[in-house]
Amino acid sequence: MAIWVFGYGSLVWRPGFASSARVPGHIRGYRRVFYQGNTDHRGTPEKPGRTVTLVEEKDAVTYGVAYRLAGDEHEQNGTLQYLLHREKEYDQQVDIDFHTDPSDSHPPVIRVLVFIASDNPVSNPYYLGPAPLEAMAWQIATASGPSGPNSEYLLNLQRALSDLGACDPHVDALAALVSTMLxxxxxxxxxxxxxxxxxxxxxxxxxxxxxxxxxxxxxxxxxxxxxxxxxxxxxxxxxxxxxxxxxxxxxxxxxxxxxxxxxxxxxxxxxxxxxxxxxxxxxxxx
Incomplete structure (x- = not known):
């Protein structure tokens, strides 16, 4: 059975696993936000960075990429284990309809697995939640971790979405502020x-x-x-x-x-x- 995974953050430009198909598209009913704290890739425990997660919102659309995992069942399970470790701070895994056409008249193409960092303080103690846009931008501009500057994560995401022909006002607004700050x-x-x-x-x-x-x-x-x-x-x-x-x-x-x-x-x-x-x-x- 084919397993599809939806990427809306770093998975868009750096999946890190073998896939047999890469399909741009979107999911509905969720909005991408920089609400998740990060202490092991783009920040530290003393100075956390911010990465994206999803929050439910009626009529919202989040653009990204769906990947079909390559290989047989054993190889796909290995990829899933890799993703579970990589996204270990994301405490929810849900199946969501994936669309390639913006029209409501077209049915969803496939179901995709999505990793979401919830606001549950027990299962996700790293959740930062909302903050003034300028405060989030400053945190992103000044945080850095083993994987590099937090600003690099944001700007890579904006560039990758632009390459898909997608627009995300939240990402674009933060990128503009962070670029100015830098x-x-x-x-x-x-x-x-x-x-x-x-x-x-x-x-x-x-x-x-x-x-x-x-x-x-x-x-x-x-x-x-x-x-x-x-x-x-x-x-x-x-x-x-x-x-x-x-x-x-x-x-x-x-x-x-x-x-x-x-x-x-x-x-x-x-x-x-x-x-x-x-x-x-x-x-x-x-």
Whole structure:
């Protein structure tokens, strides 16, 4: 007997098993939502990601792909065991009518097996449920797990649905927000690096000019760029100026970790402390 499985999440673009047929189509009466928490693929227990599940909704349509499992009964059972392990956080397996034609006049083509993560806290403790769209987008943009960034899961799903000629407003809205957030983060990191380089140069120049550094005859620290891009580590070089301590503090400020002049002074950077005092804010990216 043929066994069909319906994919509406990662199974759409990465099934991971042998199939003898792949048929685009849809199921009815269910809506795809990013309500399921994920701690082992696209997130961690400390910072869960979000993946899709289905919620019942009259007149809703969810597009995806139906796969007919390849092989004999033994091989198909092996594939089912693989799917049960892969979808282990999805506590419901249901048989649903699968359609290939959007018209109501056409009967369903086949019955498909669908994995659903329910909102039952006993059988599915990872369920996150609804949240403001912006909050879900931020969670997806910042979560990552062994299988990669949570954002990759979302954007791959959107791309795969687009390849099918399908549109999902929930997926599209989240993808637009996450893409914007990722762009802002990338820009912020680039600006932070640029800011850190510039203020490190100022710190080195100030140190050499005032004679505070062992290499005070130099007007610019020869290792300024190394300092600027490695502020997370203690300086092990022999540049002979105060840039290593100062750059570390300024790098932390650029990422929003230092916002107080007193803290900047304790961190060893008078340049940063003076800037915060004069501007009421640290040197940071927009």
């Amino acid at each position: 762009l802002h983060v990338t820009t912020a990191v680039a600006n932070a690096a640029s800011t850190t380089t510039a203020i490190a140069a100022a710190a080195c120049t100030a140190a050499s000019t005032t004679g505070n550094g062992a290499n005070s005859s130099s007007t610019t620290c020869p290792k300024v760029h190394e300092h600027a891009h490695s502020w997370q580590r203690e300086c092990t070089g022999t540049a002979g100026c105060e840039a290593c301590t100062c750059t570390k503090a300024q790098g932390q400020a650029a990422l929003g970790l230092i916002v107080d002049a007193a803290v900047a002074r304790m961190a060893g950077c008078e340049v940063l402390a003076a800037h915060i005092s004069q501007n009421s804010q640290p040197l940071s990216s927009p």
